[in-house]
Amino acid sequence: MKTSVMVFHPNIARSRINAALMERAQNEPELDLVVRDMYALYPDFHINVEEEQRVADGADRLVFQFPFYWYSAPALMKQWEDEVLSSGWAYGPDARIAGKRMMLAVSTGGLKDTYSVEGKHHAAMSELLLPYRIMTQYLGLEFEEPFIVHGAYAPDLDDGALAAVAQEYVARLH
Ligand SMILES: Cc1cc2nc3c(=O)[nH]c(=O)nc-3n(C[C@H](O)[C@H](O)[C@H](O)COP(=O)(O)O)c2cc1C
Structure with missing residues (x-):
């Protein structure tokens, strides 16, 4: 299954959890996936909608990876939803993403x-x-069980535990 992993972290250089998950996923040769750092691609929030739709067209599964910010996602992810999930591509008579x-x-x-x-x-x-x-139901996508890493600052999420979590993540991406 071709998977597109979109990482929405405003400061991946200072991330511990998302950076570890991203790196682990990128270095799993058996996985058919492309991992993209969305804030690096669109630091000014000017999303290339055609390119995003092209990448999604080529994927069977879309993964949105992000740190939970105020019970939601970082702003660029909302921008992505609002711009990329457009009528005629994401929904409507000629919609193309249903079934992913x-x-x-x-x-x-x-x-x-x-x-x-x-x-x-x-x-x-x-x-x-x-x-x-x-939203995924509306678009005809299949919502997989979310992969959640709790307690980013908990002492028990040490480097060994984080490596195990990253391993679980990769297993979910198979
Ligand atoms: C602006 C902001 C808002 C946050 N809001 C929440 C929140 O609503 N719930 C929560 O559990 N953690 C919240 N956090 C903590 C982040 O989820 C946490 O720092 C992140 O998951 C750690 O991942 P990282 O190491 O990849 O940065 C927030 C952090 C920031 C900076």
């Missing part, structure tokens, strides 16, 4: 148990990610 798979890969600062109705954030990740699930 879509996966979110999200890192959070919050620990896993803080994301529940009883927890600090008063909502589960499945609730907070609902707009993406509904």
